[in-house]
Amino acid sequence: MSNNFQMPRSDVTLKIPIMPKILMPIGDATEALDTFYPYYRLPEDDYEVVVAGPEARLYHTVLHEIPPNPDVPWDITQERPGYHLKADIAFRDLRAEEYAGAFISGGRAPEYIRYDKDLQRCVREIAKAGKPIACICHGIEILTAADCIQGKRVTTVPKCAMDAEQGGATYVDDDVVFDGLLVTGRGYAENTVVVKEFLRLLKAAED
Template sequence: MSAPKVLIIIGDAAEALDTLYPFFRIREDNYEVVVAGPEKRVYHLVMHEIPPGWDITREGPSYHMASDIAFRDVDPNEYLGLFITGGRAPEYLRYDPHLLDITRHFFTHNKPVASVCHGVEIIAAADVIRGRKVATVAKCALDVTFSGGTFVNEGCVRDGNLVSGRTWHDNHLFMAEFMRMLGEAAK
């Protein structure tokens, strides 16, 4: 019997720690991780930090990650859960109609979804957070409220099948909950 599959969404400028921590953490519990991007190719991850005295993050180049599949080729019925990473990638990924359909599938079928940081831009664009409490980086709070959700400034917020966190600093909080959700869904 094959391991249940979890889909991770990436694109150029996906945040490295938002992406790599879940990539390895999900695999630790023997789930198959499938990385999806706009095309099947190598993507450039970035790292974000707020230098002393700055009000906004500074972005620098980081690792590279290959996607296993293009969004248009994903059959969401094959996946147990969905992880939507942050960074600047969601700014343009949210316009991909295939990704929005994939995202809606997970909410329609009440499958586990995790979103961190700017990942909220994708779930907001998919119009699946109305009436939900959602955590994200504070500068994306407007995406939540404009989409009918309630912004919560906490490291782990679960509302139904969605668990969300603010930034990679919260990985240890919301990923623990996401792993519980995957375990429950796999039974």
């Protein structure tokens, strides 16, 4: 008996579908829950999350909250170390035409990455192209810097309300605000609703 068994040849070629890309800018002190929920949730609906940073390297996330029962109360958010997340690409290499939309997370990172001109350019071009954008918490600082929320209704964590208004938006003291192709949430507690609406906008844009 011969042991040289060969599987029959097949002319069928399996094609792996190309997933639309979603831009997710981060930096050191990106808020963990703001970021990791959409990072893992969006691929479940066949969207590739492309993490971008000042450089393509590993970044520190943080837990960013006002402690609920501290011995000495905090007036503002405290930061504690979180998980690490690697950026796939540097801001300078971003091309807006490669992305179907953007998810802007919060934490302290937006305070400094908003100054990056290449990040500003890419986010602004995504907005001008009429692609969906979702934004949580301090992420509004990036949208203001990119000058793409003029005339929009938005929400954010209350301490960033001035940032929204300086960007020409109307701050609304609600948990979640929808305005056209922009969905904004106060903080990570609103992640589920924000991502659900963001996915609806992305799928509508494909039709």
